[in-house]
Amino acid sequence: MINGQNEIIKHHQYAIEFVRSLNNLREEKWRMKIEEGKWTVAEIIGHLIPWDEFVLNNRLPYLFSVQELPIGPDVKTLNATSAGKAREQEKKVIINDFISVRSELLQKIEGIPDTRWNEEITIGQTKLNLYDYFKGLAEHDLHHFNQIKYKINQ
Template sequence: MNKYKKDILDHQIKSIEFVKSLHSISEDQWRTPVKEGKWTIAEIIGHFKPWDEFVMKHRLPYLFSAGELPKGPDAQKINVESAAVSRIKSKQETLDTFIITREKLYGELLQIPDELWEREFSIGTSKLNLYDYLRGLAAHDCHHFEQIKNTHPFLKQLHPPDS
């Protein structure tokens, strides 16, 4: 397996494991902002679903085609909407939704042939390869996982994926 593909797939698995470990936190911890003025753990985990779906529906199918990539969504709007949904959904439902969606993303990434992981493509004026693109998304995951880990003393024992 291509080393870049393996790196990204390992990140996806570790992300799922990390989110599964959040089943053990209390409802109060789940609904408390990670820092003053920031999202709650519920909102952070809830905001991953629309982005994973965007990657699956509007990036992966188009990255290696001759056509243009579909325009990206309004990030602020997506984040505000997903945070609002996460405030009303149960912890279990939000966690399950993340896990199911991320497992689907993992499955789609697994199907991408090794030789495509280093092939260059363009997003706007930027040239990058699949690994670079997904590494950027993984770094975003890790940023939020570290926020969660640093929220409560007992969460420091959790092991989010490395960026």
Template structure:
């Protein structure tokens, strides 16, 4: 996965989330399945992770030392889901677009050759390409969940 592919995905994700402003409040706030999050909670949970990548990872990738482990996934996801339950859709979508746009701008500044330079997170060796490939896979998983529930509801 090269830099252009990653950038295209991030640009598309911004446009796609922007399109969710068209949803009804019921679609936005209903759980996508029994025991699952709502679309609001799914979109909100991307924000702290994008912020983490932007502020705690991107500038540290090539310091020749292992990057710190990510924060507690469950805790961070729970906090973002809780916030989504109380804020307006426009605020959740706005926060997503703002941080994802900043992340995209920072990615564009990274020269193409850096995308294949190895770095460590804990004991795991990665490249920017492999790191973002994992993040994109996560994005696409949630995007597919949302598309599926919306196509089912709108029949």
């Protein structure tokens, strides 16, 4: 296993454990906005689920094929829809859904051969390798996890 792949795998393992730990969060903190005009913890975690599903269904199957990548969803629409859904769902449902989908994504990532991690892929007009693609997604996760940690430790 190459270092980049190992780093991404460790990130996803961490993400699963971090979100699992939110089961201990009191409901009022779970439903509290991280700051004025921003989402709640529930909405943040809830919006990660459909993006993981998108990567599973509309990125991974196409990355190493000759088929063109499917067009990505409208970011604002997907985020608004997923945040709205999270407002209606119980905490345990959101957390379990996140863990389930992220675990499936982790399993698929673990199955990517070492030789593929440095191959160039094209997404839209952007050319990058698989590590850089997943590194960008991990940075997005960490941005939100840091927001959550800051809020719950206030």
